[in-house]
Structure formats: structure tokens, C-alpha cells
Amino acid sequence: MMPLVLMAGFLGAGKTRFLTDIIPELAARGTRVRIILNDFQNARIDAARLGELDALVTPLNGECICCGSLRELLQTLYDVPPDPGSVMLIEANGATETDELLGHLTTDGRLAHFTLPLQLTVVDAARWQKRWWHNALERAQVSTATQLFLNWTHKLSEARRAEVEASLRETNPRAARVDAAGYATLLSDLAHEAQDDATRGGRHGLRFAAPAPLGEGEVRRKHEHPFGSASLPLPALVDRAAFERFVDGLPESVVRAKGLVRFTNEPGPMFVWHRVPGRRGVRLDKSWPHADAQPTALFIGVGMPIDLLQELVTGLASAS
Numbered sequence: 436m437m438p439l440v441l442m443a444g445f446l447g448a449g450k451t452r453f454l455t456d457i458i459p460e461l462a463a464r465g466t467r468v469r470i471i472l473n474d475f476q477n478a479r480i481d482a483a484r485l486g487e488l489d490a491l492v493t494p495l496n497g498e499c500i501c502c503g504s505l506r507e508l509l510q511t512l513y514d515v516p517p518d519p520g521s522v523m524l525i526e527a528n529g530a531t532e533t534d535e536l537l538g539h540l541t542t543d544g545r546l547a548h549f550t551l552p553l554q555l556t557v558v559d560a561a562r563w564q565k566r567w568w569h570n571a572l573e574r575a576q577v578s579t580a581t582q583l584f585l586n587w588t589h590k591l592s593e594a595r596r597a598e599v600e601a602s603l604r605e606t607n608p609r610a611a612r613v614d615a616a617g618y619a620t621l622l623s624d625l626a627h628e629a630q631d632d633a634t635r636g637g638r639h640g641l642r643f644a645a646p647a648p649l650g651e652g653e654v655r656r657k658h659e660h661p662f663g664s665a666s667l668p669l670p671a672l673v674d675r676a677a678f679e680r681f682v683d684g685l686p687e688s689v690v691r692a693k694g695l696v697r698f699t700n701e702p703g704p705m706f707v708w709h710r711v712p713g714r715r716g717v718r719l720d721k722s723w724p725h726a727d728a729q730p731t732a733l734f735i736g737v738g739m740p741i742d743l744l745q746e747l748v749t750g751l752a753s754a755s
């Protein structure tokens with residue numbers, strides 16, 4: 436039996452970064468890591484960042500695991516071979532609503548090779564509950580968590596930290612605070628326990644009604660997701676200054692943007708680029724992507740003007 440962990444957190448909160456911190460910690464404790472990555476349309480961007488770490492990464496092709504891609508997620512989990520001594524982490528995309536999803540992960544009898552799920556939510560401490568109409572989603576992702584990791588804490592004032600802590604306690608009094616090393620220890624201990632005794636921490640003795648198979652479109656009917664996404668190819672090489680202007684000029688309806696990019700004046704490395712909600716400018720992480728990775732832009736938002744985004748990308752090509 437394997438520990439099963441759902442990792443949630445709002446768009447740009449730092450889930451992938453937390454993964455890059457805990458994977459080496461888990462490896463150092465002798466625990467193998469399997470990861471299922473879900474992202475709107477393009478889990479390969481984050482897979483590129485995680486690929487060189489010592490983990491088995493499966494990017495899902497579909498949209499959102501709490502609605503359109505739930506079937507794909509469950510099928511992927513059914514097909515995981517028993518692998519005692521390892522942990523299974525699911526990185527949900529940042530707009531995922533966790534409650535129904537946890538229900539499926541908890542009650543589906545075909546997941547008997549996993550323990551009951553834990554949920555870690557990564558919280559952007561600086562932006563917590565400063566997201567206007569997305570505050571409810573951010574709270575919902577915290578309310579079902581078993582553990583919380585507080586991120587973006589550098590330059591955070593003591594007063595703001597205390598305010599965020601109080602608000603998190605009110606939203607979910609049961610969730611424990613963790614850091615990367617502590618969480619790796621917790622998961623590693625669970626992996627060893629589950630390996631030693633298949634009944635401990637598992638589903639043994641729990642009786643659930645057999646879940647009805649999910650019909651095509653059934654999940655979508657239950658759950659109307661407000662977020663949409665668009666993935667557009669970028670030119671092979673772009674001028675860096677023009678690219679920074681392009682990212683700064685994205686419309687407000689784009690809540691999160693990211694992708695892969697290569698610059699004309701530095702054509703060697705490929706970068707993973709990010710625009711994170713509430714923060715100006717573009718963030719670049721060096722990347723060592725798979726050979727066929729192409730420069731790309733993934734936009735996530737509500738009611739995005741796709742024609743305008745296409746125009747902006749075309750403008751970027753002529754400026755480069």
C-alpha cells in the first residue's frame with residue numbers, strides 16, 4: 436500500500452517549487468516518489484522542471500482533475516502498480532476544487548492499493564484572501580487540507596503573518612503546519628508503515644458503497660468550472676525586452692501565465708517563465724526540458740479574450 440497525497444494551492448502559490456524541495460528530501464530518506472501532474476492543457480511545462488529530479492512523473496494531458504480530467508486521473512491511479520515504499524503525489528492545478536475530488540479519492544474501492552488521501556495545501560501567505568472573487572476558491576482549498584505549507588513568507592511582516600495564521604486557523608483548525616523537511620519525514624514514515632503493515636493507515640475495514648462508473652460528461656454537469664485555459668506556441672527565439680513587455684501587457688483576465696521560452700540574445704538555455712497573480716514582471720526558472728519541448732505560452736483565467744492573446748503572441752513574433 437502507498438501513501439496518497441493530493442497537493443493543492445491557488446495558481447502560483449508554489450506547489451511545484453515545494454515538490455522540487457521535498458523530492459530530494461524523500462530520496463535522502465530512501466522513499467521513491469511518483470507524481471501525477473495536472474495542469475490546464477500543458478502539464479509538460481512543470482514536468483520539464485521536475486523531470487531531472489529523482490521522481491517518476493506522469494503528466495496528465497487533460498484539463499482539470501476536479502472536473503474534465505477526473506476520469507483520466509482515476510484511471511491513471513488504478514493503473515499504478517503496487518510499489519511499497521514509495522509515495523504517490525498528485526499535483527492539482529491551481530484552480531482545483533478539492534472537496535469532490537477528495538470524495539472520489541477516499542471512497543473509490545479501486546484505489547485499495549493506496550492509503551486514504553492526505554491533502555497538503557500550499558498557501559501564498561502574502562496574497563492569502565487578497566484575491567477578490569477568487570477568495571472563496573482559495574479558502575475552499577484550505578478547508579479540506581490535512582497539512583498546510585505557508586509559502587511566499589520572505590519580507591512578510593510579523594503582523595501580516597499573525598493575521599494569516601489566525602485566518603487559516605479559523606478556516607481549518609485541524610490542519611497542521613509543515614515545512615519541506617518535516618513533510619518529507621512524515622511521508623517517508625507513512626511509506627514505511629504502509630509497507631510494513633498493509634492494514635495500518637489504509638482502507639482496511641472501511642466499507643463504502645461501490646462508486647458508480649463515471650459516465651462521459653457526467654462530472655462536467657455536476658461542476659461548472661469558471662477557469663479556462665489557452666495554450667499558444669511562441670516563436671522559436673524571442674527578444675527578451677519584447678517578451679517582458681508582452682508579459683506585462685497581458686490582460687487582467689489572465690490570472691496566471693507560464694510556459695517555455697528561448698531568448699534571441701541567449702539562445703542556449705530554455706527557461707520556464709511565469710507570471711504569478713498579484714506580482715509584476717516575469718519570473719524565469721532555468722529548465723532542462725525534454726528534447727522535443729517547444730516554446731509555448733499557457734494562459735489560465737476567467738473569460739480571457741483568446742483573439743487578443745493570439746494577436747499579442749503574433750506581435751511578439753514580429754518584434755523578435
Ligand SMILES: Nc1nc2c(ncn2[C@@H]2O[C@H](COP(=O)(O)OP(=O)(O)OP(=O)(O)O)[C@@H](O)[C@H]2O)c(=O)[nH]1
Nearest residue numbers: 446447448449450451452528529586587691709718
Ligand atoms: N521569490 C519566491 N518565488 C517563489 C516562491 N514560491 C514560488 N516562487 C516562484 O513563483 C513561480 C510560480 O511557482 P510554482 O511553484 O510554479 O507555483 P504553482 O503553485 O505550482 O503554480 P500553478 O502552476 O499556477 O499551480 C516560480 O517561478 C517559482 O520559482 C517564493 O516563496 N518566493
